[in-house]
Amino acid sequence: MSNETTKIPQATAKRLPLYYRFLKNLHSSGKQRVSSAELSEAVKVDSATIRRDFSYFGALGKKGYGYNVNYLLSFFRKTLDQDELTKVALIGVGNLGTAFLNYNFMKNNNTKITCAFDVDPGKVGTLIGDVPVFAMDDLEKHLNEEEISVVILTVPAQVAQLITDRLGNTNVKGILNFTPARLNVAKSIRVHHIDLAVELQSLVYFLKHYPNVDETEE
Numbered sequence: 001m002s003n004e005t006t007k008i009p010q011a012t013a014k015r016l017p018l019y020y021r022f023l024k025n026l027h028s029s030g031k032q033r034v035s036s037a038e039l040s041e042a043v044k045v046d047s048a049t050i051r052r053d054f055s056y057f058g059a060l061g062k063k064g065y066g067y068n069v070n071y072l073l074s075f076f077r078k079t080l081d082q083d084e085l086t087k088v089a090l091i092g093v094g095n096l097g098t099a100f101l102n103y104n105f106m107k108n109n110n111t112k113i114t115c116a117f118d119v120d121p122g123k124v125g126t127l128i129g130d131v132p133v134f135a136m137d138d139l140e141k142h143l144n145e146e147e148i149s150v151v152i153l154t155v156p157a158q159v160a161q162l163i164t165d166r167l168g169n170t171n172v173k174g175i176l177n178f179t180p181a182r183l184n185v186a187k188s189i190r191v192h193h194i195d196l197a198v199e200l201q202s203l204v205y206f207l208k209h210y211p212n213v214d215e216t217e218e
């Protein structure tokens with residue numbers, strides 16, 4: 001999220017995508033304004049909360065007029081960084097990596113894998129799902145030139161830390177780590193670890209112990 005939104009309370013920020021989706025629909029149906037009561041009914045948030053949330057966005061609804069849909073939409077688009085494309089690099093074009101390159105998060109219009117890296121000479125120089133695969137020798141050069149801020153790591157676990165150390169010399173701020181390796185990083189880099197085996201075990205555990213979905217909180 002952009003800096004101007006850092007003052008918005010977290011609870012309000014969490015409701016933004018909900019408001020955004022609804023307002024986008026309203027906009028495409030040609031509606032210019034919306035009242036907090038209408039919004040409340042649609043997104044199932046009480047209208048007092050909506051009015052308070054919207055006051056953080058500088059959107060003050062007028063009595064009998066409601067809110068300007070265009071103003072709110074452009075505010076949300078900026079706030080949710082829908083206007084800004086985050087360029088992502090993928091390292092390790094094997095089974096998992098190839099699947100991600102072919103998928104490339106097309107439905108998510110604000111993130112895109114723009115380059116990939118591998119050590120296999122048979123893969124370097126090819127295009128997979130329109131994404132060029134480069135040699136690891138050129139990693140830092142490409143990441144810096146393309147202003148990559150996020151990396152997806154799909155390499156064998158034993159090389160994950162070495163590669164992570166190299167990312168410290170780039171502008172990378174986030175790593176989505178699919179390898180089982182636990183990574184040591186500088187404070188400036190955030191790592192999100194996705195362990196499919198753990199997720200699967202956890203699902204099986206919940207199915208066994210909480211077969212009734214209503215008993216568990218998301």
Ligand SMILES: NC(=O)c1ccc[n+]([C@@H]2O[C@H](COP(=O)([O-])OP(=O)(O)OC[C@H]3O[C@@H](n4cnc5c(N)ncnc54)[C@H](O)[C@@H]3O)[C@@H](O)[C@H]2O)c1
Binds near residue numbers: 095120153155156197
């Ligand atoms: N395949 C899965 O379903 C799955 C599921 C969960 C987690 N993972 C994890 O994801 C990672 C990748 O799995 P995979 O099945 O795609 O493996 P894979 O062996 O098919 O692919 C690994 C790729 O990394 C490349 N590579 C090796 N050393 C490298 C280096 N130093 N620099 C850059 N690239 C290098 C290889 O050439 C290969 O293309 C592993 O750590 C694995 O444990 C895989």
